[in-house]
Amino acid sequence: MHLSVVGCGYVGLVTGACLAEAGHDVVCTDIDEKRIAQLQAGEVPIYEHHLDKILESALKAGKISYTSDAGDAIRKGDAIFICVGTPPKENGDADLSAIDHVARQIATEARSSKLVIEKSTVPARTGLELRRALTAYSRNSGLTFRVASNPEFLREGTAVSDFFHPDRIVVGVEDENSARDMREIYRPILERSFRCPVHNGTCPAGSAVDLLITTINSAELIKHASNSFLALKISYANVIADLCEKIGANVEEVTHAMGLDPRIGTQFLRAGLGFGGFCFPKDLQAFIHLAGTVGVDFDILKAAERVNKQRIDKFFDKVRQALWVIKGKRVAVLGLAFKANTDDIRFSPALEVVRELLRQGAQVQASDPEAISRSKTLYPAVAYHEDPYDALQGAEAALVCTEWDVFQDLDWERAGKLMARRLVIDGRNLYSPARMRELGFEYYSFGRE
Ligand code: UGA
Numbered sequence: 537m538h539l540s541v542v543g544c545g546y547v548g549l550v551t552g553a554c555l556a557e558a559g560h561d562v563v564c565t566d567i568d569e570k571r572i573a574q575l576q577a578g579e580v581p582i583y584e585h586h587l588d589k590i591l592e593s594a595l596k597a598g599k600i601s602y603t604s605d606a607g608d609a610i611r612k613g614d615a616i617f618i619c620v621g622t623p624p625k626e627n628g629d630a631d632l633s634a635i636d637h638v639a640r641q642i643a644t645e646a647r648s649s650k651l652v653i654e655k656s657t658v659p660a661r662t663g664l665e666l667r668r669a670l671t672a673y674s675r676n677s678g679l680t681f682r683v684a685s686n687p688e689f690l691r692e693g694t695a696v697s698d699f700f701h702p703d704r705i706v707v708g709v710e711d712e713n714s715a716r717d718m719r720e721i722y723r724p725i726l727e728r729s730f731r732c733p734v735h736n737g738t739c740p741a742g743s744a745v746d747l748l749i750t751t752i753n754s755a756e757l758i759k760h761a762s763n764s765f766l767a768l769k770i771s772y773a774n775v776i777a778d779l780c781e782k783i784g785a786n787v788e789e790v791t792h793a794m795g796l797d798p799r800i801g802t803q804f805l806r807a808g809l810g811f812g813g814f815c816f817p818k819d820l821q822a823f824i825h826l827a828g829t830v831g832v833d834f835d836i837l838k839a840a841e842r843v844n845k846q847r848i849d850k851f852f853d854k855v856r857q858a859l860w861v862i863k864g865k866r867v868a869v870l871g872l873a874f875k876a877n878t879d880d881i882r883f884s885p886a887l888e889v890v891r892e893l894l895r896q897g898a899q900v901q902a903s904d905p906e907a908i909s910r911s912k913t914l915y916p917a918v919a920y921h922e923d924p925y926d927a928l929q930g931a932e933a934a935l936v937c938t939e940w941d942v943f944q945d946l947d948w949e950r951a952g953k954l955m956a957r958r959l960v961i962d963g964r965n966l967y968s969p970a971r972m973r974e975l976g977f978e979y980y981s982f983g984r985e
Contacts, residue, residue: 537561537721540613542606542638544571546582546695546880547655547688548619553587554699556594557733558724563601565609572604583879583906586696590733606638607645615651615717616642617686618666622656628821630659639666642681643673649680651717655688657759657819659826663708663752682714685752687759692813693877697734700725705747708755715749722747760826763819764837769804770811771840774847777807777983787983788965807982809885809937809963810847812874817844817883848888851935854961854980859933863897866956868931870924870946871938871964872904872911879906881914886937889963890915893935903927905940925954933959936966948975 541552544566556562594600620634670681685708707718777787795802827834874884903924921927962981972979
């Protein structure tokens with residue numbers, strides 16, 4: 537099938553690359569001409585495991601192409617994925633102006649009827665508005681535009697694997713033909729007939745993937761409801777951690793045992809600095825806002841948001857207690873990305889830590905395997921080091937902010953010799969408190985003694 541992808545950000549690139557790898561002909565477009573030129577030259581503008589490999593092979597095989605001519609891209613696709621940004625507005629609502637802009641482009645540039653698939657995360661009812669806009673902008677053209685909602689459940693860092701091995705594929709449609717087309721687009725994934733770039737063709741046996749056909753409103757709601765629930769779960773674990781500190785219990789023992797109940801599940805119960813990234817904080821806000829507009833008070837989500845915002849303060853209570861005065865102290869920050877295996881620093885709790893340290897006059901020495909170049913432009917006053925041991929040199933404290941494996945595997949005996957003081961404040965609960973104390977460290981983490 538000929539597919540167009542409008543918007544070559546994170547979601548657009550992963551979607552385009554994976555669908556090309558699965559056998560479709562994909563043309564991608566973006567208003568950022570520099571990005572298109574980069575992609576045409578074979579450069580991958582984001583860090584995502586496996587993405588460079590599949591983009592390279594798809595480009596070589598002629599399965600993917602890039603153009604800054606949106607009209608050309610729109611005309612080439614039987615189905616068009618809209619993957620543009622929906623950033624939050626001041627009031628928490630999603631800014632849908634990019635979607636509206638693309639709707640106008642599709643309606644005016646198309647020369648044949650199209651299936652328009654909303655992939656960007658949007659509040660419920662956006663699909664219906666999109667259809668209305670397409671109809672209005674294409675008045676008298678004689679073309680028809682069908683609309684589908686196909687929310688993505690990709691996690692940064694494992695997005696390619698998530699695309700090829702999804703838990704579920706959700707498709708919101710208004711008619712049988714759209715359902716049939718969506719099934720055709722995802723047929724290689726449903727039938728597992730693709731050559732998996734993650735497992736080199738030898739995927740572990742797994743149960744068949746479900747393609748869930750719903751209404752457009754439901755599909756949109758499923759996305760926000762899922763992300764908000766996961767955010768809620770993390771905040772719940774964080775409150776349990778606070779309680780453990782007061783009562784003298786261990787949050788890992790508690791959440792591990794809770795998670796063994798399949799009704800609860802073990803994932804997303806890791807306590808620490810809280811959630812960040814471009815999805816959870818903004819989706820939570822948008823969902824609360826959406827509920828408010830229809831008169832439903834989503835108090836539990838407001839509480840989850842509040843709990844999350846307080847994590848940085850709680851972390852700094854620990855830092856202050858351990859260091860007393862922060863001003864003038866040399867402090868190592870391990871981790872800048874909002875989570876491991878990504879270079880994304882948007883709404884990163886680690887960067888909030890950096891900002892607060894700088895505000896209080898600390899000398900910050902930071903390390904991160906992928907996020908240094910992005911952080912440099914935001915915080916040029918920080919001394920950045922590729923090697924975490926260089927960041928620890930002469931530091932009076934190490935603040936662990938992102939759960940990268942390289943930090944998990946650090947040799948603290950070696951690090952201790954480099955540091956001015958053996959003090960670790962761990963915002964991600966990466967180490968055993970007993971082991972750290974054995975090594976002569978003063979060690980603080982969340983919800984553990
Ligand atoms: C999230 C969802 O997990 C995806 O399913 C969804 O498709 C995506 O948003 C999206 O809407 O596009 P992502 O933002 O990549 O994916 O990151 P997550 O792995 O979900 O982590 C989010 C944040 O929660 C990170 O800051 C992470 O450190 C934090 N977290 C996660 C915890 O603090 N504790 C946990 O137990 C798990």
